[in-house]
Amino acid sequence: MPEKTEKPGTEKPAGEAARTAEERPRRRQARGERRIAQLLEAAAAVFCTTGYTAASTNAIAREAGVSPGTLYQFFPNKEAIAIELGSRLMHEMRESYDEVLAPIDPATTSIDEVIAGTVDRFIAFNCRHPAFFALMHGPDIPGRIAEEHDALHTTLAARVETILAPFAPDAPAPAVTRTARMCVGIYKAGLELILAHEGAEREAYVQELKDALLRYLRPLVGSS
Template sequence: MDTATGREQPRRRQARGERRIQQLLEAAASVFCATGYTAASTNAIAREAGVSPGTLYQFFPNKEAIAIELGDRLMHDLRDTYGEALAPVDPATPLADAVAAVVDRLTAFNTDHPVFFALMHGPDMPGGITEAHDALHTSLLGRIETLLASLLPPGTDKADVTRTAHICLGIYKAGLELVLSHEGTEQQAYIQEIKNALTRYLDPLVGDHLGQPVG
């Protein structure tokens, strides 16, 4: 056997396997969004993917394993997203613009991946991803606190920053559920309402710290 050909065959098998896994994960995302995690079944996921249950079981032993893999990939992507969205803000940036930039990036992720909200914030979160979700939540709050430190006046007490971060995340999550339950112009209207709520909440806390020219 040609050595190069021998090396190529495992790579092709690996690539086919990854494509099949991605196909199953996309099918699972569709089923989880439609029925919720508890009501979903491996048979329904296989049917949505257009494969036999036996094919599904070659890659995943059960639906929790599918949810864990899907959740892990989404959380990795979300970390990249909020790493960009929650970077410290230039003091010359108006508050409304700073809030809009964050909300637009985070809602874009969630509207592109509605299954993330269905899995992570639904009433039936798979037990196997609870710990990872809690770690993500803690990390997200930390990033929000870092962002707020660049928004709020210097010397703001750390306990106040932490409390403000919790409120901001709570406002966003409450609004996000409404965003994901609407489409088109109505969805955009709800996104704008989240921006308005956060801007009005933060405005008296930020004061004149933002929107001022530097130098």
């Protein structure tokens, strides 16, 4: 049987054929990333509605509009989904720390401005991602997420301590450390109330949180 040959003029140049071969995996990878993002968005919605413990892979697949089989192509179980979602959210939160908790000069920035800017930034993050609070403060979150969240909490307290120290140069270091940790604790307590409300009532609770932090810090930092 004669060999099949390309019709004259139909052969692809070697470079074009190579580019086509390289593009196929990239397209598949892009589709996979979009599907993962779709599943994580659905998981965030389910975790906010039912909590992590009551959530199921079937519910997540249903929210995403895909079959459970499609979900299992990307995640073996609910815990894997939660870990990926939690890791992405914590990465974004760390980026917020880097931007808003930079060293501050008390001569040019007041403690009121520091509190307002920090609280506004973190509240905005949690309002954009309510799943962060639902996942991180649930009663049965995966151990790996709990460990990463504890590390995130420690980093936050250390960054707050770094910011407070210049406002209280004469205060003993242990006192500044305790104050920074208390500030984080006050913020976390206020955050739960803030997320439980909407609209004007939420804004009122945000202001209450700022006022509480300012009144707490005033004895340490004076009129800075």
